[in-house]
Amino acid sequence: MQAAADLGAAAPSRRTEILDGLKITLPFMVGAAPFGVIFGALATSQPLHLSPFETMALSLFVFSGSAQFVAIALMAVATPAWVIWLVTFILNLRHTLYAATLVGYVRHLSLGWRFILSAGLTDETFAAMEDRYRRLGVHRNSHWAYLASIIGMHVNWNCWTMIGIAVGMQMKGLDGLGLEFAAIATFIGMVVQKLRTAGAQTAAAVAGILAALLAALPYKAGLTIATLVAIAVAVIFERHLERRGQA
Amino acid sequence: MSVGIVILGMALINLVLRCPLFLVANHIRIPGIIEKALAHCPVAVLTAIIVPFALHLDQAPDGSQWLNPDLFATIAAVAASLLTRNLMATIAIGLGVAVSLRYLAVF
Known part of the structure; x- marks a missing residue:
């Protein structure tokens, strides 16, 4: 990217960029917290009873709130694996749009950087970084803000999932109360808006x-x-x- | 069904969706019609999950259990979302209706 070379000399330091990346992501981290708890609690309690290990694996490696909620809702009604994969695919097709929008800001980076920045892309980091790149453009250190946003979201999501698991393990006796409606309610909120x-x-x-x-x-x-x-x-x-x- | 395989597949699918454009790093013009189709994906797939759940079609595909607590919880959640435009309020109200109708054993 042309602008990357142009702004190189006057670029803010890595430290400044990392702190700003965390700052613009913080509201999204706060917003994700209750969903992390609800997810961890639902996955480990009824009617699914995933193990804490399986639940953490979802948050660590899938790292996609809506797809994780869909997965536990569908697993609970004995859905074949390929249907869950297909739904994940359709649901997250929007990430290709995000990547298409941001690719111009990262194309000067190394392959390893581009892999990490794309693998960790979520709705929240896209919203934060797309806005930031439009406001401030791209320079030598701006990808550190992007990385900080990803790490902030990932650590945050997994910490709250862990707390949710602790809650879910206490709810083992609460089958049949209708708590699984929480996942459906998140879908309803997303659709209605x-x-x-x-x-x-x-x-x-x-x-x-x-x-x-x-x-x-x-x-x-x-x-x-x-x-x-x-x-x-x-x-x-x-x-x-x-x-x-x-x- | 192995949960581990499901999780592994989901993780790979997300990588396949997120990474290729960055790795190729070329500007790609997504055709307008594809962009519009992509924009409707979440609404379509989530609604296709919500409605059968609300009508308990997983337990009773013939629709014999359509009148159930989750149907009223769904209606309440839709109303809450329209009125408050707040996701946590939507969850709280929907969950409240789903749990209390079961507790009262209305159905």
Whole structure:
């Protein structure tokens, strides 16, 4: 990147960048805390009873809140592994968009750096860093702020997961209370906040109706079909609206 | 089903989604129609999980248990999300309804 060379001389120090990366990520870390606790508690308690080790492995290696909640919700209803993988894939396809947006700011870095900065990319770090790069541009040390944001989110998420596991181990006797609704409630909150456009409303309506109608299909095939059809219908409907708007 | 295999697969999928563009490090113009389709992915897949759960279609695919505490908890959570625009409030209210309707044994 051109700007990287231009700003090299006047670049802030690594230390400054690391501290600022943590500073702009802190609100997201606070926001993620309750979800880490809820995740750890739900995964280790009913109806799934994952071991603390398995639960920590999810937070350490998958490191994707929404995908982790989906995984425990689907594992609890005996979903085949490939369906969980497919849902993870569809749910996190948005990360390719994040990478496409940020790639111009990191292309001057070494392969190892680019691997770490992409492997640790989450919604939160994307939001923090995309805004920061737009405000401040890129210079010799700006990737240290990016790295600090990733490490902050990762350490934070895993600490709160651990606390959640401790809570979940105390809830072993609480089967059948309906606590698993917490995961579904997070999904509801995420969906409702996105229902502002006609396209999103179409996607939700088609996905919900089809998923209900096709629920009896084996291997949770209804979930996959409903998702793909809903995305297609929403895109076609949006194009239709655009054309009508232009006419 | 081995939980370890599921976790390993999920971790690899996330790497496959996050890393290739950075590793190639070329500017890629994502076509507008793909970008729009990607934007709808979370809403579509999450709604396709929520609705069968709310109607208890996993336990009863014929829909015979559609009237259940989780349906009312879902309605309450949607209302809470629309009114408060706050994720924690949505979870608290939805969870409260799901647990208290079971406790009261309404169904």
